[in-house]
Amino acid sequence: MTNEDQPAIDLKVDVAHPARMYDYYLGGKDNYEADRAAAEAALAAAPELRAIARENRAFLHRAVRHLVDSGVRQFLDLGAGLPTQRNVHEVAQEIAPETRVVYVDSDPIVLVHARALLNGLGRTAVVQADVREPERILADEQVRSLIDFDQPLAVMLVSVLQFVPDREPEDIVAPLRDAMPSGGYLVVSHPTQDFRTSQVNEVASTYTRAKAPAVARRKSEIERIFDGFEVLEPGIVQTPLWRPDGPVTPNLDLIWMYGAVGRKP
Numbered sequence: 103m104t105n106e107d108q109p110a111i112d113l114k115v116d117v118a119h120p121a122r123m124y125d126y127y128l129g130g131k132d133n134y135e136a137d138r139a140a141a142e143a144a145l146a147a148a149p150e151l152r153a154i155a156r157e158n159r160a161f162l163h164r165a166v167r168h169l170v171d172s173g174v175r176q177f178l179d180l181g182a183g184l185p186t187q188r189n190v191h192e193v194a195q196e197i198a199p200e201t202r203v204v205y206v207d208s209d210p211i212v213l214v215h216a217r218a219l220l221n222g223l224g225r226t227a228v229v230q231a232d233v234r235e236p237e238r239i240l241a242d243e244q245v246r247s248l249i250d251f252d253q254p255l256a257v258m259l260v261s262v263l264q265f266v267p268d269r270e271p272e273d274i275v276a277p278l279r280d281a282m283p284s285g286g287y288l289v290v291s292h293p294t295q296d297f298r299t300s301q302v303n304e305v306a307s308t309y310t311r312a313k314a315p316a317v318a319r320r321k322s323e324i325e326r327i328f329d330g331f332e333v334l335e336p337g338i339v340q341t342p343l344w345r346p347d348g349p350v351t352p353n354l355d356l357i358w359m360y361g362a363v364g365r366k367p
């Protein structure tokens with residue numbers, strides 16, 4: 103499919119979008135005034151959001167490298183976000199060029215940017231869909247054309263389930279888990295309200311005011327996301343503590359984001 107085939111997309115630049123707010127935290131340029139205003143309000147409540155975003159990306163990179171080293175050659179990245187430095191396919195294909203990656207996001211602007219980046223690469227695709235509809239994602243033609251559900255694959259839900267406050271995350275994961283073979287992986291990061299609770303709740307209110315309701319969950323709730331998986335060592339931990347490459351430098355009192363990787367037995 104070429105870019106010319108795509109229907110015109112309303113980017114709704116007057117409304118803040120989580121993807122573009124996250125891009126702003128990471129120092130990207132794909133954001134608009136409404137996104138920056140909402141992001142600044144969130145940063146006023148919790149200036150550590152930039153560090154949390156950076157640590158989240160670093161966790162994602164380490165998890166992808168670990169999985170490729172473990173033999174995974176297919177990634178389904180749900181809530182993929184705007185292309186930024188070192189996307190999943192770049193990290194994975196550096197080690198194993200044959201790795202296939204499907205990016206899924208509900209935000210049309212992600213689609214516009216991702217298609218521009220990925221067009222013609224062949225081993226990557228981008229699909230617009232909502233994680234609330236896992237069955238639709240599993241049945242999607244582009245997903246099926248790149249992902250073989252009989253072979254090991256990794257489903258990534260990195261920093262996205264907080265944007266589904268109205269559903270139990272384990273209900274979203276269950277069909278994805280059932281569709282994967284034994285030896286499939288689940289990668290999740292999720293903000294928590296286990297500490298810095300008032301700041302976290304203030305950030306959540308900022309998102310709600312920006313029409314992107316979000317919820318931080320307790321560790322016990324995040325544990326349930328891994329129902330039916332064996333959680334790899336070191337378990338569900340603050341993102342910088344997941345298999346760090348070197349000394350852990352961030353102030354852990356401020357990193358209210360857990361990360362974990364599970365393997366379907």
Ligand SMILES: C[S@@+](CC[C@H](N)C(=O)[O-])C[C@H]1O[C@@H](n2cnc3c(N)ncnc32)[C@H](O)[C@@H]1O
Nearest residue numbers: 121124181182183207208209232233260261265
């Ligand atoms: C904070 S970004 C995370 C990006 C990337 N996964 C990462 O961790 O760096 C959250 C992304 O989830 C997307 N998103 C939010 N709600 C979604 C939903 N219901 N379905 C699909 N994507 C969603 C947003 O558009 C945004 O791109």
